[in-house]
Amino acid sequence: MDEVLSRDSAAVEQLPAEIFKPKPARAAPPSTLGVQGWVRQNMFSSIPNALVTVLGIWIVYAFFDTILTWAVGNAVWEAENRRQCLDLVGRSGACWPGVIAWIPNLIYGLYPKDQVWRINLAGVILLLWALPLWLPRVQSKVQIGLSLVLLFPLLASYLFLGGEKGVIWSALIALGLAGFLWTLLTAATETISGLSFGRYAVAAIGFGGDNDPARRNGQIAALLALYVVALIAVQAMSLSFVATRAWGGLFLTLVISGIGIAFSLPAGIVLALGRRSRMPLISMLSTTFIELFRSVPLITILFTFNTMLPLFLPVGVEVNQLLRAIVAVCLFSSAYMAEVIRGGLQAIPRGQYEAASAMGLGFWQSTGLVIMPQALKIMIPTIVGNFIGLFKDTTLVSIVGLFDLLSMSRAVGEDTRWLGLFLEPFFFITMIYFVVCFTMSQYSLNLEQRLSAGERR
Amino acid sequence: MTDAVRGEPPVEMIGVNKWFGAFHVLKDIDLRVREGERIVVCGPSGSGKSTMIRCINQLERHQEGTIRVHGRAYGRDLRENDAIRREIGMVFQSFNLFPHLSVLDNCTFALTWVKHLPKKEAEDRAMEMLTRVRIPEQAGKYPLQLSGGQQQRVAIARALCAQPKIMLFDEPTSSLDPEMINEVLDAMVELAESGMTMIVVTHEMGFARKVADRVIFMDQGEIVEEAPPAQFFDAPRFDRTRLFLSQVL
Numbered sequence: 001m002d003e004v005l006s007r008d009s010a011a012v013e014q015l016p017a018e019i020f021k022p023k024p025a026r027a028a029p030p031s032t033l034g035v036q037g038w039v040r041q042n043m044f045s046s047i048p049n050a051l052v053t054v055l056g057i058w059i060v061y062a063f064f065d066t067i068l069t070w071a072v073g074n075a076v077w078e079a080e081n082r083r084q085c086l087d088l089v090g091r092s093g094a095c096w097p098g099v100i101a102w103i104p105n106l107i108y109g110l111y112p113k114d115q116v117w118r119i120n121l122a123g124v125i126l127l128l129w130a131l132p133l134w135l136p137r138v139q140s141k142v143q144i145g146l147s148l149v150l151l152f153p154l155l156a157s158y159l160f161l162g163g164e165k166g167v168i169w170s171a172l173i174a175l176g177l178a179g180f181l182w183t184l185l186t187a188a189t190e191t192i193s194g195l196s197f198g199r200y201a202v203a204a205i206g207f208g209g210d211n212d213p214a215r216r217n218g219q220i221a222a223l224l225a226l227y228v229v230a231l232i233a234v235q236a237m238s239l240s241f242v243a244t245r246a247w248g249g250l251f252l253t254l255v256i257s258g259i260g261i262a263f264s265l266p267a268g269i270v271l272a273l274g275r276r277s278r279m280p281l282i283s284m285l286s287t288t289f290i291e292l293f294r295s296v297p298l299i300t301i302l303f304t305f306n307t308m309l310p311l312f313l314p315v316g317v318e319v320n321q322l323l324r325a326i327v328a329v330c331l332f333s334s335a336y337m338a339e340v341i342r343g344g345l346q347a348i349p350r351g352q353y354e355a356a357s358a359m360g361l362g363f364w365q366s367t368g369l370v371i372m373p374q375a376l377k378i379m380i381p382t383i384v385g386n387f388i389g390l391f392k393d394t395t396l397v398s399i400v401g402l403f404d405l406l407s408m409s410r411a412v413g414e415d416t417r418w419l420g421l422f423l424e425p426f427f428f429i430t431m432i433y434f435v436v437c438f439t440m441s442q443y444s445l446n447l448e449q450r451l452s453a454g455e456r457r
Numbered sequence: 458m459t460d461a462v463r464g465e466p467p468v469e470m471i472g473v474n475k476w477f478g479a480f481h482v483l484k485d486i487d488l489r490v491r492e493g494e495r496i497v498v499c500g501p502s503g504s505g506k507s508t509m510i511r512c513i514n515q516l517e518r519h520q521e522g523t524i525r526v527h528g529r530a531y532g533r534d535l536r537e538n539d540a541i542r543r544e545i546g547m548v549f550q551s552f553n554l555f556p557h558l559s560v561l562d563n564c565t566f567a568l569t570w571v572k573h574l575p576k577k578e579a580e581d582r583a584m585e586m587l588t589r590v591r592i593p594e595q596a597g598k599y600p601l602q603l604s605g606g607q608q609q610r611v612a613i614a615r616a617l618c619a620q621p622k623i624m625l626f627d628e629p630t631s632s633l634d635p636e637m638i639n640e641v642l643d644a645m646v647e648l649a650e651s652g653m654t655m656i657v658v659t660h661e662m663g664f665a666r667k668v669a670d671r672v673i674f675m676d677q678g679e680i681v682e683e684a685p686p687a688q689f690f691d692a693p694r695f696d697r698t699r700l701f702l703s704q705v706l
Contacts, residue, residue: 355549360542
């Protein structure tokens with residue numbers, strides 16, 4: 001075999017082979033190693049470089065010195081009104097008491113004070129729901145993630161809105177609650193035994209073998225029982241109605257951007273696939289939608305939805321103002337997301353599709369299992385970039401009369417006690433925006449590194 | 458495969474024609490592959506040899522003629538087409554392993570998602586196939602952590618996991634460093650010795666001479682010459698074949 005396979009067996013006379021000895025590797029020069037080496041190489045390698053370094057350090061120092069003197073050094077922390085602040089330090093220091101007094105409104109808007117616990121509860125539920133995604137022993141992460149995106153809004157909408165709930169809405173709220181309970185139980189049972197809640201329940205009662213149909217029915221029964229429990233709990237719940245007009249502040253910003261983010265990713269995936277579809281009608285419709293929404297500023301879309309939509313609807317049908325803004329934001333962001341995802345899809349070599357279809361996988365299987373995971377992973381930085389953009393773009397809803405974080409902060413300076421206090425609230429919400437966006441971008445970096453850990457050489 | 462179709466040739470191409478736009482890539486291809494036969498297809502680049510074997514599992518659709526696999530012809534029914542192509546394993550020039558899955562998951566992929574085998578069974582079979590191509594120890598790694606030769610052997614193991622009746626190789630060694638070509642060829646020789654029906658597009662004439670039952674030479678979309686290797690290499694009939702052999706040998 002070797003004889004046949006050997007490639008060039010040129011007939012050169014063979015001398016006894018000399019022995020090849022690789023040279024040992026030597027240590028790198030010490031001046032290029034360590035902190036000192038790094039500083040010398042990167043900051044003071046030449047005279048112009050050293051000058052730029054010194055100038056840069058001075059600018060950074062001057063900037064932070066000014067900011068910190070204003071925000072901390074000369075700041076006033078206790079005062080009755082803005083007048084007192086001005087009397088104490090003039091404009092050389094920040095006047096924080098106004099912001100502190102307004103913090104509840106900046107966060108919750110005009111939501112009734114005695115009902116604010118509902119928002120906090122929803123926040124806690126959200127965290128608990130998402131927590132299992134980071135627990136190492138939990139296996140049903142995909143299901144938990146999906147339930148979070150699909151079912152949490154059902155539960156949260158009732159917590160936020162309250163009021164009369166009909167039969168259908170009750171059933172949906174119960175679905176949300178059941179999803180939450182299932183997540184908690186599954187996280188617990190999988191951590192203990194490696195079995196999801198349904199399997200665990202069946203195993204606990206003690207059914208037969210792996211392929212026993214009774215087992216499957218048992219799992220379904222366990223899930224149904226969970227749903228019934230949730231339904232009873234929902235029937236027992238009764239929350240007072242809070243109109244969306246009272247929603248505001250950081251809470252409203254998070255609601256709008258949260259829904260926008262949760263909606264835009266799946267919608268973007270569908271649109272991107274639609275645009276690449278071989279079926280002309282689907283491709284044309286997707287392309288038209290994407291190009292239409294991408295070529296118009298968000299603010300125009302918000303205005304259109306807010307003022308023009310009622311003109312097209314029959315008299316008496318009124319769509320909630322918040323809902324109008326949310327729909328506008330969702331459509332706008334999914335058009336952008338579609339283009340991001342299309343970019344990711346284009347980066348996947350043709351061979352991947354071919355390998356999948358050579359195995360006998362159909363379109364949806366190859367797309368869902370082979371192509372999309374890779375495309376989304378490549379696009380994580382851009383996707384998160386879009387999320388961040390969306391989070392900040394929600395400030396535009398203030399134009400159509402919603403009191404998001406930005407409009408709320410403007411209201412501080414219109415309060416008679418704190419008249420003209422604009423800079424401090426802006427500084428405060430800048431910090432909030434920075435923390436949220438920076439967290440998102442750091443998380444995306446972290447995610448990117450973890451997901452590609454095994455794939456580098 | 459049921460008994461009814463045993464005896465039908467594994468692959469049968471009758472009057473197959475294909476165009477890329479206006480360009481006629483395959484001209485009246487007739488080919489009958491016998492059970493257990495090893496066929497090597499060679500020819501200059503652009504001769505249509507890759508397109509031909511890609512038609513056999515319908516990665517390319519032909520416009521005229523019939524292609525039957527174990528007696529079942531490709532047609533308009535996409536499910537039937539998928540079912541037919543599951544009898545065929547394919548190894549590509551650029552490996553086409555799934556980079557987001559480990560070597561083991563690459564191998565169990567079709568078993569899990571197409572054949573719906575239980576995890577344990579799928580992994581056992583994957584390990585068996587990885588052992589067969591002599592890289593069971595790489596099962597936990599990701600494709601991009603392996604050398605080209607190793608990746609191609611994983612690709613062979615992955616194709617074998619689905620227990621195909623026919624294996625197609627589309628220039629399996631053409632993107633490998635010279636030092637890695639033999640490890641892939643060895644795996645292919647081992648496979649040939651086990652009696653697998655194989656159609657191999659390759660420029661490895663040593664492999665053709667040793668393993669092939671029949672060598673097919675293609676040029677300009679046509680099958681110019683087909684002959685057993687001894688005759689093909691030592692006494693080719695056509696001047697075109699002689700010119701080609703003088704350039705590659």
